[in-house]
Amino acid sequence: MNRREILGSLMAVTTTGLASSSAASAVSLAQGVQAAATNQLQSGPPGSRGLGSGARNLITDVPGLKVGQSQSEDVQTGVTVIIPDHAAVAACDVRGGGPATRETDALSPENLVQKVDAIVFAGGSVYGMAAADGVASWMGARNRGFALAAKPGVPPSPIVPTACLYDLANGGNKSWGENPPYRELGLEALKSVSTEFKLGTAGAGFGAMSGGLKGGTGSASVLASQGYQVGALVAVNSMGSAVTPGGRQFWAAPAEMNGEFGGLGSAKLTAPPENYGRAMRMRPSPRTNTTLACIATDIALSRVEAQRIAIMAQDGMARALRPIHAPYDGDVVFVLSTAQREAPVGVSRAFLTAQIGALAADVLARAIARAIFEATALPGSKIPAWRDLPGSG
């Protein structure tokens, strides 16, 4: 079948398949799909109709969202805070075998609180969760948070789901005794809250490692042809590698936009032994290896729709990192909906969810590659950054 025939059969199936849509709206959906399939790539401003990255190529291309970061060069660790302008519907999917998380149970769809006030990623493993103490205290003092009893003198309860990665053995100065720095790093991160933030060796990924290379913080965005945004932010501290064995090409290459991580394309891989050898190059220790991700979109989502998108976004980790989701990994995906845009007309909710989920997986894969691509080695560390690798053409 050629493209037209494929689209024709798609239209036919769509027309019969979506019980909740009229035939007319199904046709407009198929036309939208056709437009998406034929559009040129554009890295345009919000509002452009082509598929491409958003204006900043950061999660903050999603309207209604800001990011703050802090880091300590002495401790070789850091914190990233993602703050929606207003409390936002959220979901969480934990797939690693060694997660360090806080306030994730509150996100179950059947539970009371429906929205979150911030998402926090931190180094420091179990100590890092104190970053959320700083953020929650700051927000509560400003009367932001879920209020069960909204009275003077009763602070609200800011909902700050948090996940941490293990950077305790990266060579930084961890002799903090009973006073780990994470509460202060959480507060410090709030001072830089903005739509612009640094990638690579910054924030929660400051002290991270990834498959023998320097890890880091990454972000990317995609502007859907229907005009909505999907963005990702990630702190990559993975056991698995983001690059092909013996090479510099990223596993995420098929999703790359505008040379955002070097434009090297996919490796022409024909050497499985290296591949499998690489799969064995694991550096496991408890909670050592974790990829923390947040997906955001401006489309108004329900909690359960956000949950499905979190599930689909994990596939972006699978495509960008090999292996992933091991017992040693603490891999987590959060999803935030800033709800600044209603769903496109004539699209079933399930189809829209599938579409956002598919975009989320790819934008997360891109964010992971950008984290590694942008990272710089820590002073005195033997772990090289990607940019320090000899060129492989």
Next chain:
Amino acid sequence: MNRREILGSLMAVTTTGLASSSAASAVSLAQGVQAAATNQLQSGPPGSRGLGSGARNLITDVPGLKVGQSQSEDVQTGVTVIIPDHAAVAACDVRGGGPATRETDALSPENLVQKVDAIVFAGGSVYGMAAADGVASWMGARNRGFALAAKPGVPPSPIVPTACLYDLANGGNKSWGENPPYRELGLEALKSVSTEFKLGTAGAGFGAMSGGLKGGTGSASVLASQGYQVGALVAVNSMGSAVTPGGRQFWAAPAEMNGEFGGLGSAKLTAPPENYGRAMRMRPSPRTNTTLACIATDIALSRVEAQRIAIMAQDGMARALRPIHAPYDGDVVFVLSTAQREAPVGVSRAFLTAQIGALAADVLARAIARAIFEATALPGSKIPAWRDLPGSG
């Protein structure tokens, strides 16, 4: 860092990282990793020490496992039954949004039954689950199954977890009224139980479709350097595509062994618009789209270890099919342990689980590509098989 330096740092981390291992065993583990990294690919008989596919390149390379299949050309559907020689520890991970399953709750680690007697995959959506009726009746009559009261006259309860895919709209003759054919197809499949079975348009994948191409049944195996086997069987009926947009190369190419799906290698992808356009080429309808997989190994696993391997194996779906795990997909991974081999000495259980999980993801990706590669178009169908695509170089 060169390979030796990487392995050196790996050894160092391994030595300090595995609290439950002695330093000596950690060193032997690191040596094993080094051996894995430097071994040549071998497609050898069981017992060879190189990494490669098993002798048959089928799930039945795992000792203690057989497969039977049946199909109806009239109905354009089929059934695949995976039968361990003895009841086997199993796990199940459901990640699709529209699963059709039976006896999967029984597999939760906290529940009573610890082992299963067979795994059944079928077409037919909800009707297909009757295939398990046939299989369970056959086994019960032969006194196979879980016996709560082992007395004469009290049949045992064969545990037959089952998952189905949707092929009701593929053009076959579904005018079965109140008598769908699946119970009989289940019994029929038992007649062909063997270590050899057909791939492509056969068994549960007989009537399947995959991203606009003919779907099918696939299988593959890998012989780990430590001598254990990991195999996969899959029925691919996915919304997402197994091939790169506009091309014939498989997404699973980085894991391919011995040209098992054409040896075309990875596409050098630099055209995201096509990629994203492709991600939009979805043909969703309720339960239309499902990838059913079973991983097997001869290593003796606990239920919870099998669960982690099921989770990691889902990443093979993510790497072989784009998109995957959508609301319309009924994606399921089962894991079976035939327990014919003890774990390698000196390897922590968590490390072994990670290793099997990493191999499981790749062997499942290969099995998915083989399903599409081996499939032939159904008579009279407008859905082309992969082999009918014009060559693209």
